[in-house]
Amino acid sequence: MSIMKQNTIIKLENVHVNLKSNVETIKALKGINLNILANRSISIMGHSGAGKSTLAMTIAGLESVTEGKVFYKGKAIHDLKEDELADYRSKNVGIIFQSFNLLPSMTALENVNLPLEISRDFIDDKKSIKLLETVGLKNRVSHYPHELSGGEQQRVAIARSLISSPEILIADEPTGNLDKKNSKEVIELIFQLQKNHKSTLILVTHDKSLADLCDETITLDNGLII
Numbered sequence: 001m002s003i004m005k006q007n008t009i010i011k012l013e014n015v016h017v018n019l020k021s022n023v024e025t026i027k028a029l030k031g032i033n034l035n036i037l038a039n040r041s042i043s044i045m046g047h048s049g050a051g052k053s054t055l056a057m058t059i060a061g062l063e064s065v066t067e068g069k070v071f072y073k074g075k076a077i078h079d080l081k082e083d084e085l086a087d088y089r090s091k092n093v094g095i096i097f098q099s100f101n102l103l104p105s106m107t108a109l110e111n112v113n114l115p116l117e118i119s120r121d122f123i124d125d126k127k128s129i130k131l132l133e134t135v136g137l138k139n140r141v142s143h144y145p146h147e148l149s150g151g152e153q154q155r156v157a158i159a160r161s162l163i164s165s166p167e168i169l170i171a172d173e174p175t176g177n178l179d180k181k182n183s184k185e186v187i188e189l190i191f192q193l194q195k196n197h198k199s200t201l202i203l204v205t206h207d208k209s210l211a212d213l214c215d216e217t218i219t220l221d222n223g224l225i226i
């Protein structure tokens, strides 16, 4: 029997993550306890190197846990095998990175369809094109990333993050590479889509004014929540 509250979507218990570089092992997370409620927005703040991206990628199932436990709706994901983890990611998590991470050889539409391609799900171009319309790119469907502005590329990445209708949307400094005007538009879009899709938003940001838009904020320092 789970003793977790029904609306908890992600729970971390004493999570440690060690990252090995070629010179040393860095303790990026040193015992994180965290409860994230469904359909809410939470921001992760903290100085550079504090462990924000590591925490976000751990929740996304892209970083493996050295010690501790991670639960998604009460189901343990910290000890899943690689293929099960890939399945968890593709079904439940959408990720938006600071650097867009689009594939240069694919059009906007193909980039949006990529998660479905990876999970071998049915691809419905009508749905993907509609999503591109939603993010204001109706007339950029067949453009390649190098033919798009930074703001437009980030919109493609946002559309891509939502193509599988994920319950969890993780945005790691999504406006870090955008100017003020594009930042504002992209952030408004992310919050609007989060509400429409009833997803849980995890927003990594340095910007206090963006963090304040979230229901809750946690601050990391040196691998711990302060």
Ligand SMILES: Nc1ncnc2c1ncn2[C@@H]1O[C@H](COP(=O)(O)OP(=O)(O)OP(=O)(O)O)[C@@H](O)[C@H]1O
Pocket (backbone or CB within 6 Å): 019, 020, 021, 026, 027, 028, 046, 047, 048, 049, 050, 051, 052, 053, 054, 055
């Ligand atoms: N692949 C890696 N190998 C080894 N150490 C890493 C690796 N990636 C990050 N680190 C280290 O782990 C710590 C946490 O990094 P992380 O990227 O989570 O920080 P962050 O809070 O997201 O910082 P920023 O605001 O600069 O993006 C840092 O000390 C960093 O140097």
Ligand SMILES: [Mg+2]
Pocket (backbone or CB within 6 Å): 052, 053, 054, 172
């Ligand atoms: Mg980071």
